[in-house]
Amino acid sequence: MGIADGQTIRMWRTVRRILLVGASTVLIAVFVLWRIDNPRVEALRMTLIDRVVPNIAWPLDSVTVISRRLQDLQTLDELYEENRELREELQRMKGWREAALQLEEKNARLRALNNVRLSPRVGFITGEVIADAGSPFRQSGLLNVGLIDGVQDGSATVDGLGLVGRVSGVGERTSRVILLTDVHSRVPALLQPSGQRALVTGDNTNAPLLEFLENPQTLRPGDRVVTSGDGGLFPADILVGTVAAGPDGRLRVRLAADYRRIDFVRVLRRAPGERIEGPGALISPPRNLETAGRAE
């Protein structure tokens, strides 16, 4: 321990301080940039996730599989009871299925009679959920399909039953889905049978809120909530869930999609719909030669 030692220590301290100040400046700059030019930084984030997450996800994959198995084991003892209930339900459903088939046939015949043209069917691609949002403040998932699979920003995603969320951020091979439960999720919806329009607004709980209702009095718990297709982002008539009154008295949506077990989801491909540009031109009365001649 001499003077030289003391000097090195002091020098190291200075270097540390410079390093700390430099790092802080860079970090503040990154944060400010995120605040100012959010889309670009979020695109950078998506690129980074696209590169990194599939590479660190594979060792974690086994963990996911094992814990899912354990969950399955837990449910094993409930299985017998559930099986019996399901059989009963199946009996009832068979009746419904018959009715639905007959109705569908009848519908098709009536449509043929009336010359109705249906909008083209929506194509989809199925992806697996490979990662969670990773943050307790966000409700989203990462899918293993991306740009090269034809996923577009804003596409709707559904599971077997109902709407799951909206694609927000697409990478080369991955894409992020904002779930309906996220606080940033807003989906225009139509309530059947009352025909009212509303906004399904996520608030970080299991059941999103129904907002901007015209008259909530006409609603009944159990009314169906489907997407309205307003705004042109989602196709119309995708099932979202059913209306339910929350414990706080506000109207909420009980989601049709099973959020506890989202392993695979379908990303709907938006059909490139034709656009109608501007209003039509003025339609003049038909001019024929006779009237033209008389005017002159």
Place this chain on the structure above:
Amino acid sequence: MIPSGAPAAFMACLYLCAATLMIGVPLLPLGLSPAAPLTPDLLFALTVAWVQRRPDTVPIFLILPVFLLADFLLGRPPGLWTLIILFTTEFLRLQASGQQDRPFFVEWVMVAATLAGALVLFLLVLKLALAPHPTVPTLVELWAVTVAVYPIIVFLLAYLLRVRAPQTPSSVRLGGTL
């Protein structure tokens, strides 16, 4: 400072591996529904525990990229939490140096207080920047689970990875090292 056990470079590699794991755990697609239990901030617990044991093996230029990557991957506003962590670790480094034999309970309380301060700062800056910010109950919950998980992380570090404070002989400590 007298290095104990493995060399610093090896320990740094070990830290990087553990940190990658801690980033990966919250990414596990297990609880997609909001009712799923909150994942504690494992990376924070790991880093803070490590910094107080082997401060020489986790320098700033190692913490910075790890946390910046975590910010990007875990959907946080990039840069802010990293910045707060830098100051937190510097503070804890200074606190821990020279008192290797303090009881664990004291360290635990220290970490809990620091995390509370860090989260308050995080929330405050986000509010001032008018950025979307988490709610206070979620932050309190996050604080609670992270503080609860801290002893487990410390235990794992000490007995699985052998990350312990260097045992300085008292004569050397009296001699006044760094």
